[in-house]
Structures are given as C-alpha cells and as structure tokens.
Amino acid sequence: MTTFLGIPAPRGVGHLRGEHSFPDAARGALADSQLRRNLGHATRTIRGKRANVVGELDDWEQLRLAGSALKAATMARLDEHLERLEREVTARGGTVHWARDANEANAIVTRLVQETGASEVVKVKSMATQEIGLNEALEAAGIEAHETDLAELIVQLGGDLPSHILVPAIHRNRAEIREIFLREMPGVDPELTAEPRRLAMAARAHLRERFLRAKVAISGANFAVADTGTLLVVESEGNGRMCLTLPETLITVMGIEKIVPTWQDLEVFLQLLPRSSTGERMNPYTSAWTGVTPGDGPQAFHLVLLDNGRTAVLGDELGRSALHCIKCSACLNVCPVYERTGGHAYGSVYPGPIGAVLSPQLTGVEDNASLPYASSLCGACFDACPVRIDIPSLLVRLRAQHVDEQRKRRVPSAEAIAMAAASWVMSSPRRFAAAEKASRAGRLLGRRTGRIRTLPPPLSAWTASRDVPRPPAETFREWWARERGGAG
Amino acid sequence: MSAREEVLGRIRAANAAAGHPAPPTVPRDYHREGTHPAGAPELLDLFRDRLVDYKATVLDAPADGVAEAVRTALADATGNVVVPPGLPDGWWPDGLAASRLTDDRLSPAELDTAAAVLTGCASACATTGTIALDGSPDQGRRAITLVPDVHVCVVRAEQVVQTVPEMLAALEPTRPITFVSGPSATSDIELERVEGVHGPRTLIVVLVA
Ligand code: SF4
Numbered sequence: 001m002t003t004f005l006g007i008p009a010p011r012g013v014g015h016l017r018g019e020h021s022f023p024d025a026a027r028g029a030l031a032d033s034q035l036r037r038n039l040g041h042a043t044r045t046i047r048g049k050r051a052n053v054v055g056e057l058d059d060w061e062q063l064r065l066a067g068s069a070l071k072a073a074t075m076a077r078l079d080e081h082l083e084r085l086e087r088e089v090t091a092r093g094g095t096v097h098w099a100r101d102a103n104e105a106n107a108i109v110t111r112l113v114q115e116t117g118a119s120e121v122v123k124v125k126s127m128a129t130q131e132i133g134l135n136e137a138l139e140a141a142g143i144e145a146h147e148t149d150l151a152e153l154i155v156q157l158g159g160d161l162p163s164h165i166l167v168p169a170i171h172r173n174r175a176e177i178r179e180i181f182l183r184e185m186p187g188v189d190p191e192l193t194a195e196p197r198r199l200a201m202a203a204r205a206h207l208r209e210r211f212l213r214a215k216v217a218i219s220g221a222n223f224a225v226a227d228t229g230t231l232l233v234v235e236s237e238g239n240g241r242m243c244l245t246l247p248e249t250l251i252t253v254m255g256i257e258k259i260v261p262t263w264q265d266l267e268v269f270l271q272l273l274p275r276s277s278t279g280e281r282m283n284p285y286t287s288a289w290t291g292v293t294p295g296d297g298p299q300a301f302h303l304v305l306l307d308n309g310r311t312a313v314l315g316d317e318l319g320r321s322a323l324h325c326i327k328c329s330a331c332l333n334v335c336p337v338y339e340r341t342g343g344h345a346y347g348s349v350y351p352g353p354i355g356a357v358l359s360p361q362l363t364g365v366e367d368n369a370s371l372p373y374a375s376s377l378c379g380a381c382f383d384a385c386p387v388r389i390d391i392p393s394l395l396v397r398l399r400a401q402h403v404d405e406q407r408k409r410r411v412p413s414a415e416a417i418a419m420a421a422a423s424w425v426m427s428s429p430r431r432f433a434a435a436e437k438a439s440r441a442g443r444l445l446g447r448r449t450g451r452i453r454t455l456p457p458p459l460s461a462w463t464a465s466r467d468v469p470r471p472p473a474e475t476f477r478e479w480w481a482r483e484r485g486g487a488g
Numbered sequence: 489m490s491a492r493e494e495v496l497g498r499i500r501a502a503n504a505a506a507g508h509p510a511p512p513t514v515p516r517d518y519h520r521e522g523t524h525p526a527g528a529p530e531l532l533d534l535f536r537d538r539l540v541d542y543k544a545t546v547l548d549a550p551a552d553g554v555a556e557a558v559r560t561a562l563a564d565a566t567g568n569v570v571v572p573p574g575l576p577d578g579w580w581p582d583g584l585a586a587s588r589l590t591d592d593r594l595s596p597a598e599l600d601t602a603a604a605v606l607t608g609c610a611s612a613c614a615t616t617g618t619i620a621l622d623g624s625p626d627q628g629r630r631a632i633t634l635v636p637d638v639h640v641c642v643v644r645a646e647q648v649v650q651t652v653p654e655m656l657a658a659l660e661p662t663r664p665i666t667f668v669s670g671p672s673a674t675s676d677i678e679l680e681r682v683e684g685v686h687g688p689r690t691l692i693v694v695l696v697a
Contacts, residue, residue: 004505006498038678045679062518073511079499092662098491150685151676167676174677196677200685207686212596228661238634238672238687245630246596256495263661267653268518281538282616282652282669285687287630290662295593296629297664307495315502317509 006312007101008364014102014133014308015161016363018347022370026345035171039342042170043333049279050330050384056281057271066268068388071324074261075314081226081259082305088229092291094301101308106137109218109251112302113143116249118216124233124243125149126220127165127327128253128306130349134218145218146210148239150203157184163343163351165329166277171342174199207239217243217298221254222326223269224303226261230290231303234273236283244287250298255306257314257323269326272386276328309362318397322358324387331381331391337374346371353381357394365402372398522615522650531614532697535648538617542670543683544691551696554642555581558606561640561692562586565603570594570632572607574625579606579642591632599631604638605688610665612648613655617670619643619693620655622663630664639688641668645697 099105162168332352343351608626672687
C-alpha cells in the first residue's frame with residue numbers, strides 16, 4: 001500500500017523529460033545506420049571487457065548481494081545517514097546545503113558561484129547537474145560552465161546531448177569528433193587527424209589552460225561516506241582531479257541516495273563499479289576528500305544535497321530499489337533496445353533500462369509514460385546490474401501503474417490507445433486474422449535483417465517502439481485451415 | 489519550513505509509506521582478506537602484471553637501491569622535478585640533469601612547467617594495480633602528483649596488499665586520498681583506450697623489495 005506520493009521533479013527545468021515519446025524519438029534513431037553502427041560497436045566492446053574482468057573474481061555474486069543489501073540498509077535509515085554526513089562535513093570546514101528540487105539547487109549553486117566573483121567554472125561530468133540543467137541555469141546568470149570530461153566536451157562543443165551515462169559521446173565516431181573539434185575549438189591544429197590519440201591530445205591542450213586558471217569547480221559525487229563526511233569521485237582522465245584540487249572553491253551537487261554509511265562499505269562498491277562500468281579492475285583515478293584540508297585543495301567546499309523527486313521514489317515500497325543504482329551503465333550496454341535506439345530516444349539524462357524506470361519515477365509516470373514500454377523484458381539488465389536491481393519487474397509494475405492512472409483519468413494517453421488498439425485487434429478472431437495477413441506486407445521490408453520495424457495500423461501503434469520478429473509466410477490460421485481442411 | 493527540514497521530513501514520510509523497511513543484514517562473505525600476506529612475492533608479481541597491463545612502467549629496486557632506480561626513471565627529465573617536503577633521505581639521486589624542487593605551495597602554473605614529480609605512497613593493492621596517496625609528508629599535496637607529466641612513485645613491498653578491502657582498511661579516510669591505477673586514460677572515442685589526457689601521461693613505479 002502506497003499512500004505517500006511525494007513531490008516529483010518540477011516541470012520546465014532540467015533534463016528528465018523528452019519532447020517526444022519514446023516511440024517517436026526512437027524512430028529517427030532506428031533509421032540512422034551510422035548511429036546504430038557506432039552504438040553496436042561501443043556496447044559490444046564494453047560488454048566483452050566487462051565479462052572478462054567480472055570473470056576474474058570468484059566472489060562476484062557475494063559482492064553483488066552485499067551491494068544490494070548495503071543499499072537497502074542505507075535507504076531504511078537515509079535521514080540519519082544524511083544528518084551524520086552533514087555533521088561530519090561541517091565539522092571539517094565544509095558547508096552543506098539542502099535542495100528540494102532542481103530550481104532550488106540551481107539557485108544555490110548560482111549564488112555560490114556569484115559570491116566568489118567568478119564568471120566561469122570548470123565542471124567534472126555529473127549526472128546530478130545534468131539532471132537539474134545546471135549549465136543552462138548558470139548560462140542564464142552569465143556564468144560560463146566548461147565541461148572537462150572528454151566525452152562531455154565533445155557533446156558540449158557539438159551542441160548535442162549525452163546519450164550514455166558513462167560514455168556520453170558513444171553515438172559519435174572519430175570522424176564526427178574531428179569535425180566538431182575543427183569547427184568549435186579555437187586555435188586547433190587544422191592538420192588534426194581522426195586518430196583517437198590526436199583527438200585526446202587536442203582536448204588536453206584545449207582544457208589545460210582552463211584548469212590552471214579556474215577559481216571555481218563544480219562536481220557530482222559517486223559516493224559520500226556518512227560517518228566520516230568523505231566524498232568520492234571516480235574517473236579516468238584526471239579532469240576530475242584537476243577540478244577537485246586546483247580551484248579555490250569546490251561545489252559538489254549530490255543526489256541524496258548516493259550515501260553509504262561507512263568507509264568500509266566502499267570496499268564493496270569500489271569493486272562493483274569499475275568492473276561493471278568501464279570493464280576495468282579499477283578506474284585510473286578516484287579522489288576522496290573530507291571537508292577542507294588546510295594547504296591541500298580547495299579551501300572552500302560546498303555540498304548541495306538534492307532531492308528532486310528522489311523521496312517520491314523512496315515512498316514506493318517496490319520502486320525504491322531504483323535508487324540503489326550506482327550509475328555504472330552495465331544495464332545500458334546489455335540492453336537490445338538501447339543498442340538500437342541509443343540514449344537520446346529516452347528523452348532523459350538517464351537512458352537505457354535504469355532510465356526507463358528511474359525517469360518516470362522521478363517525474364511521475366504520466367510525464368514519461370512511454371518509457372516503461374521501452375523494453376523487451378528480456379532480463380539481461382538484471383543479470384548485469386552490480387546491485388541486483390530487478391529492472392524488468394519494476395517496468396512491469398510501472399506499466400500497471402500507468403494503466404491504472406489512465407483509467408482514473410479518462411483521457412487516454414498515446415500508449416494507452418496503442419495498447420487498446422492492440423487488444424481490440426487481438427480480441428476478435430476476424431480482425432486478428434486480417435491484421436496478421438496485412439502484417440505480411442511487412443515481410444518484404446524485413447527480409448534483410450529478419451526483423452521489421454513497423455506493422456500496418458493499428459498494430460503499428462504498438463510496435464512503433466519495438467522490433468518484432470518477421471511474421472511467417474503463412475499465418476497459423478492459414479496453416480491450420482490448409483492442413484486440417486476446416487474453415488478458419 | 490527550511491529545505492533541510494522538508495527533505496528530511498519527506499524521507500521519513502517515504503520510509504513510513506514504504507512500511508518502515510527494516511535494514512537487512514549485510515552479508516560480508518566476499519573476500520575481505522587476501523590469501524597472501526602484504527609484500528608476499530606472489531603479490532608483487534601480480535601487482536607488477538597489473539601495472540604493466542595499465543601501461544605503467546615498473547622498476548625493481550633493493551632497499552638500498554631506490555636512488556639508482558629513481559635515476560633510471562628520471563634519466564630523460566630536464567628542468568625541475570617536484571618533490572614533497574618530506575621526501576625520505578636517500579631517495580634523491582645525485583648528478584641528475586634535472587634539479588630538485590621542493591613543493592612549497594607552488595602554483596598550478598609552476599607545477600605545469602615541472603618535468604616530473606617523485607613521491608612515496610600510503611598503500612597499494614595488487615589485485616587491481618592501485619596505488620593510494622594520502623597527502624603524508626612523503627607524498628605531498630594532491631596537485632603535485634597531478635599536473636607534472638611524469639609521476640615516479642616509490643612503493644615499498646610491505647605496502648602492497650592483495651585486496652581492495654585491505655587497502656581501504658590501511659587508509660585514514662579523512663585525509664585527502666587519491667587512488668591511482670595506471671596513468672591517466674580515456675576511452676571516450678570509440679572505446680579505444682588512449683593513455684594520458686589530463687593527469688600524468690607516464691607513471692613509473694619503483695618497487696622496493
Ligand atoms: S541499474 Fe544497475 S546496471 Fe544499470 S546503471 Fe544502475 S547500477 Fe548499473
């Protein structure tokens with residue numbers, strides 16, 4: 001029984017809602033063969049690396065069980081852990097701020113930057129600040145925010161949106177990246193080739209001077225340790241270390257679910273995260289800091305604790321496990337739907353299977369109504385998830401919740417109409433037979449891949465968001481009629 | 489109501505709505521301790537393998553041969569080599585082309601012109617090929633191991649433990665800690681690994697056993 005409905009993330013700010021429903025947004029992606037090649041290559045590569053390093057550990061399943069239990073235990077006492085974190089950070093010279101939603105968090109960060117007098121900031125990639133649309137809010141206040149993660153830089157310079165949690169520019173290949181750099185990077189060598197090493201070095205040169213002069217940095221956090229007040233950022237390139245140690249002021253925006261009770265708990269997550277995400281035994285760099293250390297790193301530290309719909313998720317007895325997510329992106333890389341559509345189709349900073357459950361939970365299901373249907377429910381995401389989130393069950397539950405709300409509402413959504421159309425067809429033998437026959441027209445389209453992308457109406461509404469197997473040359477009913485000689 | 493009170497209130501209401509779930513007991517039957525004691529030869533071999541896999545360089549040195557190994561590591565360095573204020577005696581080799589520059593709040597720009605940095609470490613993990621720095625006098629501020637392009641890090645055998653839990657247990661969490669696993673790297677362009685983006689492009693570990 002759920003009585004607490006919570007307060008979803010506000011509309012009109014941040015990046016949790018797309019302009020189009022998933023099926024509409026996915027259509028373009030499905031037709032883009034370059035995109036599908038880029039995605040297919042990238043997800044295949046990561047899947048292989050992950051499988052290798054996970055296979056090295058004979059206690060992987062024990063680590064997953066520990067991770068899952070740790071998260072559930074943390075959520076059960078979340079208020080106490082956050083209060084403890086606040087006490088410890090404050091005692092060590094940091095300042096803690098609380099934000100009910102995206103607007104409040106953006107206002108706090110903007111004010112903090114303005115108080116330093118800086119007109120530009122360097123940023124280390126952070127899901128939370130993307131979620132709340134912080135860069136846009138800073139820009140509106142006349143503050144320039146430079147993304148410093150290579151992939152985020154590619155996305156920012158390309159005037160684009162991230163399409164993967166971990167590899168935001170996964171949808172771009174080297175030739176496209178070279179084009180973006182030549183067009184957008186002032187002073188870039190016009191002889192720049194598309195070799196990844198040359199491109200990375202161009203980014204290094206471009207960002208070096210910004211790092212050295214930056215007065216203010218903004219980060220997210222992968223973990224916060226309640227009983228010591230320690231914050232952690234996990235990364236590869238060193239741009240995180242640059243942001244976390246060189247500037248005078250550091251502002252960290254963190255979702256309230258990122259907390260772990262004790263330092264010891266990190267021994268579980270620092271094993272689960274790198275192996276699940278980049279397929280490495282350990283990522284090149286992890287920084288841990290507690291408040292302010294005199295003489296080392298920023299001498300002003302602000303921590304912004306963000307709700308923005310998370311407590312609404314927490315109020316749902318089953319759905320709350322979506323908050324256990326450590327944003328490793330393993331579920332994206334194994335998802336057949338994500339592999340074909342890429343991240344943009346999900347319309348939220350959280351794409352893929354976890355996005356399909358988390359986004360509608362954060363915004364309220366009516367604002368992301370098509371996402372729970374954007375899955376084949378094959379279960380690969382659950383097997384890959386290092387903290388054992390049962391994403392398929394959550395999807396089914398959200399679908400049910402959506403249907404329930406439609407019933408109350410009486411103005412049906414596109415998804416409800418599609419489902420109704422499908423059931424209207426399927427509930428009559430004659431209509432179903434007609435639709436089956438009509439669907440055979442689709443065989444011609446599907447000949448090359450063995451899959452087809454759409455069916456004739458009214459089934460098209462239902463299949464628009466997923467591939468279906470090619471229908472057989474003969475329908476079951478036709479076969480029955482021929483073989484058994486009876487009338488259909 | 490303040491945002492703080494409101495968010496905490498929402499959390500309590502949410503936990504009540506979810507039926508006050510009891511915190512489960514956390515099973516800790518994963519490997520917390522290694523099968524080899526710190527500094528065991530098997531661990532040093534594993535540690536070396538992992539580092540090389542990350543494209544780091546490993547130089548072995550006997551206890552009285554650190555300076556010799558450092559000399560090899562810094563043979564090509566010209567200009568300044570930054571060292572932390574508490575660099576142990578006997579680590580700095582005589583007669584290097586580069587000169588020793590002790591960190592005393594050097595600015596980022598000054599660090600940027602340095603050729604290399606030489607430090608110790610706080611702990612290391614063999615299974616993952618990780619070095620942990622915690623800002624002790626032989627390691628210095630976080631910035632000095634970040635901005636110069638070459639990091640030479642001296643690791644003593646007894647600092648090398650087998651598992652991640654053992655490494656974390658060896659550290660004091662409230663110190664500023666940096667975990668380093670190989671040199672800076674990115675895989676953002678078509679998942680092809682490129683060493684060296686913003687952090688040091690070269691990591692040389694002097695393993696003292
Ligand atoms: S749901 Fe699980 S697999 Fe997916 S990103 Fe989160 S932690 Fe990783």
